[in-house]
Amino acid sequence: VRSTEYVSRRAIDGKFGFVDERATAILGYLPQELLGTSCYEYFHQDDIGHLAEGHRQVLQTGEKITTNCYKFKIKDGSFITLRSRWFSFMNPWTKEVEYIVSTNTVVSASILDGGDTTFHTLSASPQRMDSVLQS
Numbered sequence: 229v230r231s232t233e234y235v236s237r238r239a240i241d242g243k244f245g246f247v248d249e250r251a252t253a254i255l256g257y258l259p260q261e262l263l264g265t266s267c268y269e270y271f272h273q274d275d276i277g278h279l280a281e282g283h284r285q286v287l288q289t290g291e292k293i294t295t296n297c298y299k300f301k302i303k304d305g306s307f308i309t310l311r312s313r314w315f316s317f318m319n320p321w322t323k324e325v326e327y328i329v330s331t332n333t334v335v336s337a338s339i340l341d342g343g344d345t346t347f348h349t350l351s352a353s354p355q356r357m358d359s360v361l362q363s
Contacts, residue, residue: 232334233333234247234254234331234332235247235331236248236251236262236329237328238328239327240287240326242266242267242283244262244263244265244266245263245327251332254302254332255302256303256304257302257303261303267279270300270301271298271300271301272300274299275296275298278295279295282314286314286316286328287325291315292313292314292315293313293314293315294311294313295311295313297310297311297335298311298312308334308336309334309335309336310332310333311333311335313331313333
């Protein structure tokens with residue numbers, strides 16, 4: 229069984245600060261290859277507009293959002309379709325946003341499914357998101 233979901237944490241400027249190990253099977257990158265790089269380097273140019281708007285929204289409102297489906301560049305240079313749930317973590321002492329947690333779900337990936345373009349729907353696991361916050 230291949231992973232179809234991974235969690236990442238990004239600084240408010242979009243740079244990866246944490247990527248869980250399940251990303252390797254999905255994206256082809258080792259977590260440390262993504263650390264310190266901007267998520268915008270991997271978003272398809274056609275999706276940057278709506279993803280930047282979602283980024284702004286999650287920082288300004290503090291609300292949890294679900295992105296539209298978007299393409300993310302994987303290590304071999306091709307793209308995988310993801311849908312993400314983002315929320316910001318606010319430091320309780322400073323009242324400032326420290327980072328964004330993103331739970332990323334594969335929607336479609338013919339390379340992972342052996343040519344099958346079946347769409348996958350998974351539910352979020354609040355326990356997974358909590359464990360990221362506690363690490």
